[in-house]
Amino acid sequence: MLFKKLPETIFVPFSGQNKHIYEAVLLDLADQFFDEDLVDPFVPKDLIRSCIEDTVVRLGVRRWEPEEGESESDRQELPRSTAEYTSRIYRRLVETGWLEEEQRIYRTFVLLSPAISYLLRTLVGINELEKRSYGGAVLNVLSSLESAIKDPAGRGITLQEAAQTAADFSAHLTDMMLGLRELKMSLAATSNPQEIVRSFFDRFVAHILVSDYKTLKTKNNPFRFRRQILTMLRDLQFDPLKVEKLAKHYQEQFELGFADAEAMVHSHINRIIRIFESVDQRLATIDDFRYRLEKRVADTVRYMDKTTPGMSSRLSRLISDVSKLDSRSIPHINTLEAAAFIAPGSVRSPVRRRVETKPRVIRPIEIDPRVLEMRQLFKEYKARREVKPENIELYVERHLLDKKKINASDFTIECIEDYICFSYLRHMRSLGKKGRGTANKYEIKFEEKYVNVADMVECRDFSIQRKV
Helix, strand or coil, X not given: CHHHCCCCCCCHHHCCXXXXXXXXXXXXXXXXXXXXXXXXXXXXXXXXXXXXXXXXXXXXXXXXXXXXXXXXXXXXXXXXXXXXXXXXXXXXXXXXXXXXXXXXXXXXXXXXXXXXXXXXXXXXXXXXXXXXXXXXXXXXXXXXXHHHHHCHHHHCCHHHHHHHHHHHHHHHHHHHHHHHHHHHHHHHCCCCHHHHHHHHHHHHHHHHCCCCHHHHHCCCCHHHHHHHHHHHHHHHHCCHHHHHHHHHHHHHHHCCCHHHHHXXXXXXXXXXXXXXXXXXXXXXXXXXXXXXXHHXXXXXXXXXXXXXXXXXXXXXXXXXXXXXXXXHHCCCCCCCCCCHXXXXXXXXCCCCCCCCCCCCCCCCCXXXXXXXXXXXXXXXXXXXXXXXXXXXXXXXXXXXXXXXEEEHHHCCCCCHHHHHHHHHHCCHHHHHHHHHHHHCXXXXXXXXXXXXXXXXXXXXXXXXXXXX
């Protein structure tokens, strides 16, 4: 559980009225503990107190609210100077478990426990995670894949890094969609035009919008590598030698059996393929949210104070004040034609003349028969390459017939369907629920020697038989 590794009072500083002070202090302390030049993780206490004091001075802290768990003397005597604020904050962080002290002869050092260090890094990451570079994520996946494919026996673990980078990128897209939804609801509930424009720039442009979003519509689009990534992964799926080397590398790194390592390799490959195949739809959803947000803000700017600066705000306040008055004290108005803001010269305008649409000839577009033929051939080719557990089962049963057991060399490969079935025969468990159901019907035993099957595939010899 979480609190077996973290102190129970770890989040107490964030539950009081001084939470913004502790937030700023911990973010500044993170720079001290996570400094790249820091060789010794034990930081002198004087340096930590100096960092806290600098934060107190920068924030201009002049008010302190009593907190839960403080002693009676601390509640009665509030800090009176910067040094007292620093002592109070430092003592509170030590008591709640954020900081640990260690005495070395005559000097006191401060350190973070591993769990607290990871928690603080996570909080710093949450504080900075909103903006992300599309191009950086895509290039990281591409470079990791190229390393894994070029040297599967030595750098195969980079395939896992590519899958993790793709998963983090997918999660960031989801967070962005949720952030845009939240911002849209917030703007819809705001009636103040100035607040709508301010929220749009403060929250959307400065925080949610991706830093290189504008490059998505240019020739340097980072997703120009997406097709290359998908091509590399699909080629890797049907390269049994490289998959086997990757599985052996996974087997050494994660201390797994060969079958589990091979299933993990295919799982990572399929995860990256799913993410990059669906990225267009997710970007379209994000772009739709962005369009609606920008349209609302554009309409707000267009109609905000259109005639006189501040007119809309004054009218809104006037109507609110009039609604609070007694109806008997409000004078009766017979006509609104004389009112300045609703007179003919202010709001009413001539109706635009409708322009009649000219008729045009609609001609049916005929598709070249060769294009239709190529489409049909492509569909047939794609259907022949589709991996189905039921086709693999029929392929196995066709060779078993009345035999109890057959070896790898007994299989024949006469067409592309046979090649696909034989390639996936050895790792049917990676094909999902149906694949595992088919694999449970047979027992496969692998041998150490390699055989050549139908002069097309070289693989480890194996035998397969039906389970009783």
